Amino acid sequence: MYITGNSVEQVFGGAIIKQGDRTPLGFNFRDENGELISLLGSTVDVKLANRQGVVLSTRAILSDEYTATFSIGASDVTGSGEMRIEFTINYPSGVKEKFPSDDWLRIKITSTLDDLQKTGVAYITFEKMTSDFQTQFNAFKTDIAKETDLQKKRVDDLINSTPQPFEIVDARGGEKTLKARIDNVEAGTDSKLANLKKENQFLVKNASTTAISPNALAPTFTRATSRDYKGRTYGINQPVYDMGGLLVDPAVPETFTIPTLNVLNAQEGTVEVGIIPLVLADTVNYCRIDYPSTGRFLLFVNAAGKISFSIDEWGGASISTGNGVAKINEPFTVALRWNHKAKEYTLFVNRKKIGVNYYDKTVKGEFGSVMSVVHNYAAVVTKLRFSNIARPDKELII
Numbered sequence: 001m002y003i004t005g006n007s008v009e010q011v012f013g014g015a016i017i018k019q020g021d022r023t024p025l026g027f028n029f030r031d032e033n034g035e036l037i038s039l040l041g042s043t044v045d046v047k048l049a050n051r052q053g054v055v056l057s058t059r060a061i062l063s064d065e066y067t068a069t070f071s072i073g074a075s076d077v078t079g080s081g082e083m084r085i086e087f088t089i090n091y092p093s094g095v096k097e098k099f100p101s102d103d104w105l106r107i108k109i110t111s112t113l114d115d116l117q118k119t120g121v122a123y124i125t126f127e128k129m130t131s132d133f134q135t136q137f138n139a140f141k142t143d144i145a146k147e148t149d150l151q152k153k154r155v156d157d158l159i160n161s162t163p164q165p166f167e168i169v170d171a172r173g174g175e176k177t178l179k180a181r182i183d184n185v186e187a188g189t190d191s192k193l194a195n196l197k198k199e200n201q202f203l204v205k206n207a208s209t210t211a212i213s214p215n216a217l218a219p220t221f222t223r224a225t226s227r228d229y230k231g232r233t234y235g236i237n238q239p240v241y242d243m244g245g246l247l248v249d250p251a252v253p254e255t256f257t258i259p260t261l262n263v264l265n266a267q268e269g270t271v272e273v274g275i276i277p278l279v280l281a282d283t284v285n286y287c288r289i290d291y292p293s294t295g296r297f298l299l300f301v302n303a304a305g306k307i308s309f310s311i312d313e314w315g316g317a318s319i320s321t322g323n324g325v326a327k328i329n330e331p332f333t334v335a336l337r338w339n340h341k342a343k344e345y346t347l348f349v350n351r352k353k354i355g356v357n358y359y360d361k362t363v364k365g366e367f368g369s370v371m372s373v374v375h376n377y378a379a380v381v382t383k384l385r386f387s388n389i390a391r392p393d394k395e396l397i398i
Contacts, residue, residue: 005032008087008100011067012241014274014382016108023383024071025107026063026241029089029099036066041092044068049084060087064238072109080109147185217259219373219384223252243276243329245382248374256381258371260289263386266367268339270391273299273373274383276331280305285375287336290368297367299334301326309336309347311359319347319355331382339390351398 006029013025029037039062046068048056060068068087084104089097099105227234229247234240240247248256258264264271271287282303289297295313302308305326310318326332335348340361347354373381 006030006037006097006099006101007034008085008105010105010244012245012382013069014244015106016110017072018110018385023385024069026067026069027060027087027105028066029068029087037089038065039068039089040065043090045088045090046070047086047088048072049086050079050081055079055083063241064234067241083107083109147182147189151182151185216262219256219258221246221248221254221256223254225252227252227254243380243382244331245274245276245380247378247380249278249378250374250376251378256373258373258384258386260367260369260371263388264289264367264371265388266338266340266361266365268341268388268390269337270387270389270396271336272333272383272385272387272396273336273381274331274333275326276380276382277301277326277328277377278379279377280326280328281377284377284379286334286373286379288372288375289370291364291366292368293365295364297371299336307332307334307347307349307354309334309345309354310357311338311345311364317357319345319357321347321349321354325349333383335391335396337390337396342390348396351396353393353397 009028009030011026011028013023017023017025029039031037042062044060044062046056046058046060047054048058056072058070060070063069084106086104087099089099091097221239222237223234224236226236226238227240229240230242246256248254273287275286277284280301280303284301285298286301287297287299291297295311295316297311298309300308300310300318302323304323306320306323307325308318308320310316312318333350335351336345337348338345338359340359343358343360344356345359346356373384
């Protein structure tokens, strides 16, 4: 049976995400009295649908007693646009309950340059792209064989009968000889095949340079003790989600780190992050990587709310906003981009390009092994995306 009169509350992840974004989405469920529903012993199924129908069906992960999380990965073919979400909680008693009972929960998936098609399915995987190319290649080969067989048959018919002049003219297709007609058909098809191969090589290269390696290690959240927060107790290494993101407080102490191996490339890349600072001081460190030799990769904020990005020695050059951009309990977004080929790194804040500075990998070398996302003062991380290419300006600004 189904129980009615309930609601869904999104606790982190945002209502607008980019296609292929692996940012987890988290949800709490409330009964008809507005009370949080315990998920202990339950499972939660998720369906995601657009106007045409269901595009994704998956089972959520329970991150704590009340929170169900799931993410839309690069391998999930969902398309873009407004999506409706429906949850089914399967209680230990056998009762199933649909959420929300009124309408659906809605999110918006925006397209990216990984959107390789302009209509229909909006995301194409590397395997599908290779398969599609092979299908087109085989189709062209079949077309060649069909056209050649057709013309051979017509020649045989002409030889074995008494053809009329108009049939000969028709078989030549405007060419002086039948051989010239067949040669032109084959040449045209060869040209199409050559263009298709070039396009496939470009797509393969693009897919391989934008995808994070499947060998990448997972992010790590640690806290050696339990923690009481807003009336709830969180166990050892159990993260706290608040204000639409992951709360990290180094004073507890808590850590949130990303292994750089197979994730970040010192040659080029882009980090996109959303932050809600809970403390402003001199100096708050975010997205910090210490180089094995000397210097650092660092996003930092001072007590006056100035946001800066540097790939240099400690105390070296940086790109900065004016004061007052970062504010306590108010979100800001940042994109950090670097490119050894162009020998520059760039800072974007709140989808505006702030500035460019010099960067040379041959001087700095490889990154250290770990990125500390929230290093020394408490903050909430609302968004985090890594790319191993230097994404173009038009993807990072308004």
